[in-house]
Amino acid sequence: DIQMTQSPSSLSASVGDRVIITCQASQDIGNYLSWYQQKPGQGPKLLIYDASNLETGVPSRFSGSGSGTHFTFTITNLQPEDFATYYCQHYNNLPYTFGQGTELEI
Amino acid sequence: DVQLVESGGGLVQPGGSLRLSCEASGFTLSRYSMNWVRQTPGKGLEWVSYISSRSSARYYADSVKGRFTISRDNAKNSLYLQMNSLRAEDTAVFYCVRERGGEEDFWSGYAFDSWGQGALVIVSS
Numbered sequence: 371d372i373q374m375t376q377s378p379s380s381l382s383a384s385v386g387d388r389v390i391i392t393c394q395a396s397q398d399i400g401n402y403l404s405w406y407q408q409k410p411g412q413g414p415k416l417l418i419y420d421a422s423n424l425e426t427g428v429p430s431r432f433s434g435s436g437s438g439t440h441f442t443f444t445i446t447n448l449q450p451e452d453f454a455t456y457y458c459q460h461y462n463n464l465p466y467t468f469g470q471g472t473e474l475e476i
Numbered sequence: 477d478v479q480l481v482e483s484g485g486g487l488v489q490p491g492g493s494l495r496l497s498c499e500a501s502g503f504t505l506s507r508y509s510m511n512w513v514r515q516t517p518g519k520g521l522e523w524v525s526y527i528s529s530r531s532s533a534r535y536y537a538d539s540v541k542g543r544f545t546i547s548r549d550n551a552k553n554s555l556y557l558q559m560n561s562l563r564a565e566d567t568a569v570f571y572c573v574r575e576r577g578g579e580e581d582f583w584s585g586y587a588f589d590s591w592g593q594g595a596l597v598i599v600s601s
Contacts, residue, residue: 413591413592413594414588457520457521461585464583471520
């Protein structure tokens, strides 16, 4: 199975800040990586697919980059509604696996 | 709007069975591959099972293989997960999840673009 190592596990930031989350895959996954946002009591929401493509309707302050084994997820100009938990996930093969999550706190 | 609504969760004793259902609306189910994903506070998000658009391909996590069965009825716009021989470690919120593609009826990985609100399954005596 491919292991997804996400860091940091938690992050404190302020409105207007830029934050970066990284995800490392244990083997080459090409660009088969997605990023999700989850708020309490809700299912995750897709933000980025194929490593760098913004899902329809997602604000442009969210972005992703990387390929192979190293990926980054960036939020610029943090907004109050962005405080949530973020996960990476690969879909290069089965089983799909997720990172451990990054809790973004005010 | 795309909607996925899970039902069938609840409290069950170890060794028991439960069947989760997921009603899909707002899109043509037969054009998409589907999954079940579960979440626990301790283990985070864990993929459970995959089914291709017309059920030709089905895959399971090792942790549930031989105990869980995924199925779908495209005519009824529904996805199912039959869970047998349940264990305490199966306690989780189970999500019905759509992939961004999958009309081809064989595995070809896509990101998960729609999630249900989740169904809580508690396995305890």
